[in-house]
Amino acid sequence: MIAEEFSPGLGLAGGALIGLAAAGLLLADGRIAGVSGILARSLGAARGDRLWRLAFLAGLPLGAAGTAALFGDLHGFAITPSPARLLAGGLLVGFGTWLGGGCTSGHGVCGLARGSRRSLAATLVFMATGFATVFALRHLWGGGS
Amino acid sequence: MRSLSALVCGAVFGAGLLVSGMTNPAKVLGFLDLAGRWDPTLAFVMGGALAVNAAAWAAMRRRKAPLFAPVFALPQANAIDGRLLAGSALFGVGWGLVGLCPGPALAGLLRGELPLYAFVAALVAGSWLAQLYTRRARG
Numbered sequence: 001m002i003a004e005e006f007s008p009g010l011g012l013a014g015g016a017l018i019g020l021a022a023a024g025l026l027l028a029d030g031r032i033a034g035v036s037g038i039l040a041r042s043l044g045a046a047r048g049d050r051l052w053r054l055a056f057l058a059g060l061p062l063g064a065a066g067t068a069a070l071f072g073d074l075h076g077f078a079i080t081p082s083p084a085r086l087l088a089g090g091l092l093v094g095f096g097t098w099l100g101g102g103c104t105s106g107h108g109v110c111g112l113a114r115g116s117r118r119s120l121a122a123t124l125v126f127m128a129t130g131f132a133t134v135f136a137l138r139h140l141w142g143g144g145s
Numbered sequence: 146m147r148s149l150s151a152l153v154c155g156a157v158f159g160a161g162l163l164v165s166g167m168t169n170p171a172k173v174l175g176f177l178d179l180a181g182r183w184d185p186t187l188a189f190v191m192g193g194a195l196a197v198n199a200a201a202w203a204a205m206r207r208r209k210a211p212l213f214a215p216v217f218a219l220p221q222a223n224a225i226d227g228r229l230l231a232g233s234a235l236f237g238v239g240w241g242l243v244g245l246c247p248g249p250a251l252a253g254l255l256r257g258e259l260p261l262y263a264f265v266a267a268l269v270a271g272s273w274l275a276q277l278y279t280r281r282a283r284g
Contacts, residue, residue, distance in 0.1 A: 001181075001182050001183065002183055002184070002185065003182040003183060003184040004173050004182075004183070005166075005172060005175060005184050005186070006184050006185060006186055007166055008185070008186065008189045009273060010164055010165060010166060010186075010208045011165050011166065011186040011187070011188075011189030011190045011193065012189045012190070012192065012193040013164055013165070013193065014160075014161045014162065014163070014164035014166070014167065014190055014193070015161065015165055015189060015191060015192060015193025015194040015195075015196075015197075016161070016192035016193040016194065016196070016197050017157055017158070017160055017161030017165075018157075018158055018161035018162065018165070018190065018193070018194040018199075019161075019193060019194035019195065019196065019197025019198040020161070020197050021154045021157040021158035021161060022154075022158070022194065022197075022198045022201065023198050023200070023201030023204075023270045024150065024153065024154040024157065025151060025154040025219045025242070026198075026201050026202070026205055026211070026217070027204060027205060027208070027211055027212060028147075028150040028151075028211055028213050028214075029147050029150055029151055029154075029200060029211055029212075029213055029214050030210070030211035030214040030215075030216055030217040030219075031151075031211075031214075031218055032218075032219065033154065033158060033216075033253075034218065034251060035158075035246075035247040036246075036247040036272070037177055037249040037252065039247055039251070039268075039269070039272070040272045040276065041275040042199050042237070042250070044182040046196065051147075051148045051222065052148045052151040053151070054148075055148040055149070055151040055152040055155065056151040056152065056154060057159075057251060058152060058155065058160065059151070059152045059153065059154065059156035059157075059159060059257065059271060060153020060156075060158060060159040060162070060248065060249070060251045060252040060254075061159060061251060061252055061253065061254040061255040062152075062153050062155070062156050062157025062159065062161040062255070063155065063156030063158060063160040063162075063163070063252070064159035064160065064162055064168055064252040064253065064255070064257070065159075065255040066156065066159075066187065066258075067159070067160040067163045067164060068163055071164075071184060072180070073163075074163065074164060074171045075163075075166035076166070076171075077167060077169050077170075077171075077256060077258065078167055078170065078171035078249075079170045079171070079172075079243070079244070079245075079252065079258065079260045079261065080186075081242060081243050081244075081260075082173065083260075084266025085242050085243065086243055086260055086263050086264050086267070087263060087264075087267045088239070088242060088263065088267075089239040089240070089242035089245065089267070090239065090243070090245075090250075090263070090264040090265065090266065090267025090270075090271060091203035091239070091267045091268070091270060091271035091274075092235050092236065092238050092241035092242065092265065092266050092271065092281055093236055093243075093245070093246060093247065093250075093264075093267075093268050093271065094239075094248050094268035094269060094271025094272035094273070094274070094275065095235055095239075095271035095272065095274055095278075096231075096232045096233065096234070096235030096236030096237070096238070096239060096270065096271075096272060096280070097232065097236050097246075097247060097277075098232065098271075098272045098275035098276055099152045099228055099229075099230075099231060099232025099235065099275050099279065100228070100229050100230075100231070100232025100233035100234075100235075100236055101220070101222065101229060101232065102248050103236060103247050103248070104240075104246040104247075104248065105229055105246075105248050108191060109191070109194045109195065109198060110198065111220075112249035113192075113194075113202055114197040114202045114206075116204075116220075116223070117203075117223070117225065118206040118222065118223050118224065118225050118229060121183070121229065121230065122146060122229055122230075122232075122233040123233075125233040125234050125237060126234070126236045126237035126240060127237065128234075128237065129233075129234045129235075129237030129240075129241065130237075130238070130240045130241040131175045131177055131179055131236050131241070131248035132237075132238075132241070133237065133238045133240075133241025134149025134174055134177040134178045134179075134241045135178070135179065135180055135243060136233055136266070137241070138178055138180070138181060139180050139181070
């Protein structure tokens with residue numbers, strides 16, 4: 001069954017903007033728009049390598065908030081997990097993306113676009129464990145949300 | 146120039162996340178819930194992003210250098226090893242627990258939502274722990 005929230009048009013449009021941003025960072029600065037790596041290396045990086053990272057990271061909330069101010073908060077925001085689940089999820093996302101060398105943007109968007117087999121493997125694995133985790137939480141243990 | 150273009154790219158990226166709905170963790174969980182009321186939107190986001198970005202890679206291969214930097218700094222690793230697979234598996238579990246990955250988590254930081262700050266703090270701590278772990282494992 002398909003959810004009524006399904007929004008293919010806005011999904012494609014937003015995806016195209018994400019692709020455009022990744023293209024811009026590549027062609028202007030020669031960098032991969034992988035958010036986990038840019039974040040992880042933003043603090044320890046040498047001076048000359050730090051500022052562009054912080055600028056990119058600052059752009060994320062500014063662009064999202066600016067768009068919401070202009071066009072409204074198109075899809076809303078709901079975060080339901082318990083504090084323990086939030087913290088466990090954050091730790092796993094931080095640990096896993098460093099170990100695996102990328103997240104949804106670095107492996108998923110940039111890696112797949114350049115035809116990297118390594119990124120394809122990573123994307124298939126995190127998609128699979130993401131699906132499995134939600135299946136376990138919602139349909140095996142019946143924990144809701 | 147380099148930081149200004151990075152700021153603009155980050156802002157466009159954040160705008161794309163908001164327009165696509167990926168800043169809403171409930172919507173991302175709706176995509177990951179194949180057995181429930183499935184929301185396939187995320188697949189369309191990936192499709193749109195890949196189509197545009199693939200064109201950029203084609204353009205990049207015809208250029209010697211980016212506009213504002215001396216060289217293209219591209220990942221050199223190409224091994225599909227245990228570290229890549231284990232890390233990606235753990236990341237997917239965390240993603241499924243909350244419905245947030247790094248980009249959307251940071252893009253929401255101006256919402257003033259306390260759970261989001263807790264998640265980002267844990268994310269930074271997890272990344273730091275992984276850096277300690279990999280440094281120790283290597284040397």
